[in-house]
Amino acid sequence: MKKIIERNSKIPISRDIIYDAEINKENQIIIKIYQGERILALGNFLLKTIKISLKEKRKNKLLRLKIIFELNENLILKITVQMLNEENLIFETEINNEFEEEYIEDKIRIAENMKNDDLKIIKDNNSKFEFLTYLNKMNKKLNDAYIWYENHQKESYEVYNKMLNDLKNI
Numbered sequence: 001m002k003k004i005i006e007r008n009s010k011i012p013i014s015r016d017i018i019y020d021a022e023i024n025k026e027n028q029i030i031i032k033i034y035q036g037e038r039i040l041a042l043g044n045f046l047l048k049t050i051k052i053s054l055k056e057k058r059k060n061k062l063l064r065l066k067i068i069f070e071l072n073e074n075l076i077l078k079i080t081v082q083m084l085n086e087e088n089l090i091f092e093t094e095i096n097n098e099f100e101e102e103y104i105e106d107k108i109r110i111a112e113n114m115k116n117d118d119l120k121i122i123k124d125n126n127s128k129f130e131f132l133t134y135l136n137k138m139n140k141k142l143n144d145a146y147i148w149y150e151n152h153q154k155e156s157y158e159v160y161n162k163m164l165n166d167l168k169n170i
Contacts, residue, residue: 035047050091
């Protein structure tokens with residue numbers, strides 16, 4: 001989740017971001033646009049799901065896009081999507097959602113109350129990913145050590161001891 005237009009921004013406003021989009025099996029790019037103050041998409045209001053079907057299959061499954069968000073004085077959000085370094089427009093839409101001030105204030109209050117929970121979720125997920133990455137690294141090192149062992153059955157005490165200490169230091 002990335003904030004594009006900050007709360008209390010002067011309107012009209014225009015912001016653009018560079019977005020690395022993944023092309024799915026159906027040769028589409030899916031972009032979700034949320035309104036809200038939560039750090040995570042969870043709990044924010046889904047304004048629009050943009051599905052862009054690409055005409056040609058691409059070898060590279062990532063596509064760099066420039067996405068332009070323009071919010072006018074009537075609170076109409078115009079979203080334009082372009083392939084980076086190309087002028088051709090691949091998608092354009094408008095979102096016309098006007099919300100009452102009470103609704104917006106309620107969402108801000110919820111976001112502020114949930115901020116610590118959101119940060120904990122992010123921290124937990126990051127630590128889980130870090131742990132899994134370390135396990136995969138250890139698994140590769142152990143597999144390499146087994147292969148080395150199979151091919152070095154007649155090494156000296158010093159060589160085996162060095163290999164053991166190298167593994168212990170991982």
